[in-house]
Amino acid sequence: MPDMIFVVDVARCSACQKCEIACAVHNVKEMNAARARIAIFPRPSPEFRAGSARWGEARRALPVEGGRESPPLNEASGTPVTCLQCDDAGCVRVCQVGALQRSPTTGAIEIDHAHCVRCKMCVPACPFGNMTWDEPLRQVAKCDLCHGMPQCALACPTGALKYRPVSEVAMPAIGTACGGR
Amino acid sequence: MSHEPSGRVVKIEIDGRVVEARTGEFLLAVARRAGIDIPAICQHEAVDPAGNCRMCLVEITKASWDGWSRLVTACLYPTEQDLIVKTHSAPVIEARTVLCDLWLARCPDSAYVQKLAAEFGIEKTSYQPAAVPTDQCILCGLCIRVCEKLGPAAIYTVNRGGRKKVAGPFEGPPPDCIGCAACAEVCPTSCITVAERDGTRTIWDKEFQLLACTTCGRTLVTIEEARYFGRKGGLGESYYQLCDRCKRLQTAQQATKVAGLPLTVGGLGEASGRPFRSPGSLTTSR
Amino acid sequence: MSATAAAPAIPEPDLAPVDAILAGYPQTETSLVQVLQDVNRTFNYLPCHALEKVAASLGVPLARVFSVATFYKAFSIKPRGKVIIRICTGTACHIRGAPLLVDEFVRHLGIRAGETTPDMGFTLETVNCVGACAMAPVVIAGPRHHGGLSPADVPDVIQGKSDDD
Numbered sequence: 001m002p003d004m005i006f007v008v009d010v011a012r013c014s015a016c017q018k019c020e021i022a023c024a025v026h027n028v029k030e031m032n033a034a035r036a037r038i039a040i041f042p043r044p045s046p047e048f049r050a051g052s053a054r055w056g057e058a059r060r061a062l063p064v065e066g067g068r069e070s071p072p073l074n075e076a077s078g079t080p081v082t083c084l085q086c087d088d089a090g091c092v093r094v095c096q097v098g099a100l101q102r103s104p105t106t107g108a109i110e111i112d113h114a115h116c117v118r119c120k121m122c123v124p125a126c127p128f129g130n131m132t133w134d135e136p137l138r139q140v141a142k143c144d145l146c147h148g149m150p151q152c153a154l155a156c157p158t159g160a161l162k163y164r165p166v167s168e169v170a171m172p173a174i175g176t177a178c179g180g181r
Numbered sequence: 182m183s184h185e186p187s188g189r190v191v192k193i194e195i196d197g198r199v200v201e202a203r204t205g206e207f208l209l210a211v212a213r214r215a216g217i218d219i220p221a222i223c224q225h226e227a228v229d230p231a232g233n234c235r236m237c238l239v240e241i242t243k244a245s246w247d248g249w250s251r252l253v254t255a256c257l258y259p260t261e262q263d264l265i266v267k268t269h270s271a272p273v274i275e276a277r278t279v280l281c282d283l284w285l286a287r288c289p290d291s292a293y294v295q296k297l298a299a300e301f302g303i304e305k306t307s308y309q310p311a312a313v314p315t316d317q318c319i320l321c322g323l324c325i326r327v328c329e330k331l332g333p334a335a336i337y338t339v340n341r342g343g344r345k346k347v348a349g350p351f352e353g354p355p356p357d358c359i360g361c362a363a364c365a366e367v368c369p370t371s372c373i374t375v376a377e378r379d380g381t382r383t384i385w386d387k388e389f390q391l392l393a394c395t396t397c398g399r400t401l402v403t404i405e406e407a408r409y410f411g412r413k414g415g416l417g418e419s420y421y422q423l424c425d426r427c428k429r430l431q432t433a434q435q436a437t438k439v440a441g442l443p444l445t446v447g448g449l450g451e452a453s454g455r456p457f458r459s460p461g462s463l464t465t466s467r
Numbered sequence: 468m469s470a471t472a473a474a475p476a477i478p479e480p481d482l483a484p485v486d487a488i489l490a491g492y493p494q495t496e497t498s499l500v501q502v503l504q505d506v507n508r509t510f511n512y513l514p515c516h517a518l519e520k521v522a523a524s525l526g527v528p529l530a531r532v533f534s535v536a537t538f539y540k541a542f543s544i545k546p547r548g549k550v551i552i553r554i555c556t557g558t559a560c561h562i563r564g565a566p567l568l569v570d571e572f573v574r575h576l577g578i579r580a581g582e583t584t585p586d587m588g589f590t591l592e593t594v595n596c597v598g599a600c601a602m603a604p605v606v607i608a609g610p611r612h613h614g615g616l617s618p619a620d621v622p623d624v625i626q627g628k629s630d631d632d
Contacts (some may be wrong), residue, residue, distance in 0.1 A: 010436055041433035079433040093414030096331045097227035114226040117327050118366035120402050121410040124392065124421035129428025133401055138366075334528035339537045350533040351515060351544075357528060 002107035005166045006145055006153065008080055012160035015042040015078025019152030019161055026151040028137060035134055037143040038082035038152050038161075080160060082152070083130040083143035085109055091122035091131050091142070108145040116140060193264040202260040209237050209255040212268065219255050219268050220277070222369045223321035228330050230256035234321040234369075238276045240267040252276055277301060284319050286310050291317035293370040317372035318347060324364035324373060332413060333357045336364065336385065349385055360389035360403035361410075394424035401425075484509045485517045489524045496527050499535060503542055511551075512543040540594070548583045548590040552576075552624070553607040557596030560604040564617070568604055569593060571618040575625055589625070 017040050020033035028035045085108050092100045092109060099115035100122060102108070111122075122140055123131045134141040143150075145163070153163040188204025195208075195217050202211040207230060212219050223234035232254040241258065242250035242265050252272060267273060281298040286308035288294045294317070298304075320338070324347060328336055335355035339348045349355025360382050365373035376383045380391050382403055391400035392407050407421045423431065488505040492498035502525065506517050513536050522529040536542045552572060556565045573579055576589050583590040599605045602614025608624050616624065 008436075039429050039433075041430060079436050081429045081432045081436065090414065090416055090420060093416060094410040096410070096413065097327075099227065112226070117225070117227050117331070117363040119331060119361040119363040119406065119410070121361065121406060123401055123425055124407055125411070125414060125416055126425065127420055127428065128432040129423070129425040129430070130432070132425050329528075335530055337528070337530040337534035339534055341538050350518070350529045355530055357530065 002103075002105060003166055004106070004148065004163055005169050006082075006085075006150060007162045007164055007169055008082070009160050009162070010079050012158045013040065013078045013080050014158050014160070015040050016157065017078075018155040018157060019080065022151040022155035023143075026146060027141070028134065030136075035136070035141070036152075037130075037132070037141055038080055040078040040080050042078045080152075081128065081130065083109070083126075084128060085143075085145075090125035090127055094121045094125040103144070103147070106145045106148045108143065108147075110144040110147075111140055111142055113139055188260075191260065191262040193260055193262075193266060195266040196268055204261055205259045207256055208239060208241075208253075208258045208260060208264075208266060211260055212239075212255060212266070217268060221256055222319070223323045224256050225323055225327065225367055227367075228323070228326040230254075231322060231326060232257040233323075234319065235280055236277060238273055240270045240273050241265065242267075274301070278303065282306050282308060288317045288319060288370065288372075291319075291370050291372070293317070294319065316346070317370045318368075319370055320345060320347070321369060322347070323367050323369065327363050327367050331361065331363055333359050333361075333409070335359070349387075354387035355385050358385050358387050359405040359409045360384055360387065361406040392421060394427050395422045396427045397424060399424040399426065479514050479516050480510055482514065482517055482520060485520050489521065494525055496525055499525055499527055499532065500539075503532075503536060507542050511547045511549070512545055514546075515544075518544075546583065546587065548588050550588065550609045551590045551592060551607075552609075553592045553594045553597070554580070555595075555597045555599070555603070555605040555607075556593045557600065557603075559600035560596075563603040565593075565604045567618050568606060568616060568621065571621040572606075572625075575621055 017033055019038050020036035020040055021031055023036035023038050024030055024032050024034075027037060033040075085102075089100070089109055092102075096119070097115050097117055099112050099117075100109050101112065103110050116139070118138065118140070120133055120140065122142075123133050125131065130142060132141045133139075150161070150163050153161040156162070188206075190201055191204055192199050193202055193211070194200070195212050195215060198215065198217070200211060200215045200217075209219055209221060209224060209230065219237050219239060221234065221237040224230055224237065235254060237255040238252045239255045239258075240250050241253055242248075243263050244265070245263070250267075250272075255266075255268070278301040281294070281301045282303055283306075284291075284294045285298045285303060285306040289306065289310050298306075322338065325337055328334055333355075335358035336347055336349055338345050339352060340346065349358065362373075362375045362382065362384055365371070365375045365384065373384065377391070377400075380393060380400060382389045382391055389403035389405055392402050392404045393400050401424065402421075408418070411418065411420060485506055488502055488509065491505075492502055499521070502521055503513060506521065507513055510517065518532050518536060519529060521527075522532040525532075533544075536544055554560075554565060554569050554572060556569070569580060572591055576584055576591055578584055578589070578591055580591050580593045594607075597605055597607060597612075599612065599614065602612070604614075604616055606613045606616055606624060613620070613624055
């Protein structure tokens, strides 16, 4: 049983895209947010702006990186989307070669590229769009929590992405892709 | 992969290094774990070893064998006590060189074979090259084994001897092929052609319609593949109406709603009307 | 035995006997070769649709059935004549004049080795060794073995076969 858990706090995301860059640099060695396993959807939001005093300081200090067009800094806020590591995952269900396995240490579903035959079926099988195809590498790309050191969480300046001990997190719900189909 | 080493832990010697392994475990797996390189072409973790390509030949002997030794395929040879393995001895290199020489005669135009042969010092085959080089297939059969593993088992070898080749039934478009192109992905010589244009994919002379995102039209897999694997995995067709990007956008919208924030992402809104199950919460991992 | 994808020239035969053959074996992959042997014996070749039937019934991928059907010399996926003439071209037979016999059969039947006469009467095949080298050159016409043949005997082999049948 993993003792750490990845937490996304949408209300704290400033759409700075540091996480995307950190992910892409770590996983594909390229500063290209489009190849990251995490995606930030920038979202201009007046309501969000009103509540932004808590982390306004940090946010103002940050440049917006990456190629995606963002709203002006002051209005920028975003929604991060990354793999939910579903209990009953569509990607695992369709994989016929056992290339997708849950890591006992992190609880993340990891892809073993030596087992993968690149049929790509896991990409459409993810109902959340978190399984992607990396054309330059000709590999399926998914979040594996960086084997217990999620670079996105390390890079996140606002606390929207956190990697915390399970005991400290009050939200026990777990994503389930297939269970309620 | 499905081969389970059952035996007890023994020590064997590979290239002078003492390595621990279980009896019954195949030599190639043992060597790779120990970081010892043995070339292998038709080996893939997804499928059981088959000993087809012969590239992983190694020389084995034992102290008790009185100087006698023999060549075996490392991918299929089970570990036993006191085995002494040489992965790059003169007879091994010679055998691999002959292999490359033969492949070069069969597939003179294959860049992969040329490169491989060059590694063994062969620029030109010493055999009679194929009069009409038909394809660049070295008949390693990896495509067949992968296709079988995935389920369709659409292709096999047909004929024998000099006319042996990989093909579908009646050497026509394979009726069981789902167009996933995994065969082409794993092919060491990249000799299986996949052509994609205008939303179709053609492989093994069979044309497939690519599954297009109902919102943006992006394509990745064929419709037949999505249906086939979807059925095997128990997923409804609603799973693959959208491409990953559009699904992510949808996920972002849902997540934003869950977090009690307004929904103005990208302008798609609920208009896309796809069946979608909320992730419930955005706490991930377990 | 050829592996051209072309459809057989003659119409597909009635496949009812295939069901009877299949009924006689366990419906598993291990029955495949025996079933194919029986089908091949019944039709003198393996009709396309018979292979499909066998594949479906035994639960073996069609591609694999076709692979087996094209692997063994004993099977043919092309329709063959009523009488199959096999000329041994092994070493002993070769030395004792098998090539001359082949030429003579080709001349008399008007077909090349591997082909079948348009009336579906004869199929001409060359085989590598039938294990009867002492009788070289050997020709097997239908069920009968002929040894020590000379080109002059060829019409008799063809004719005699028709008479016997």
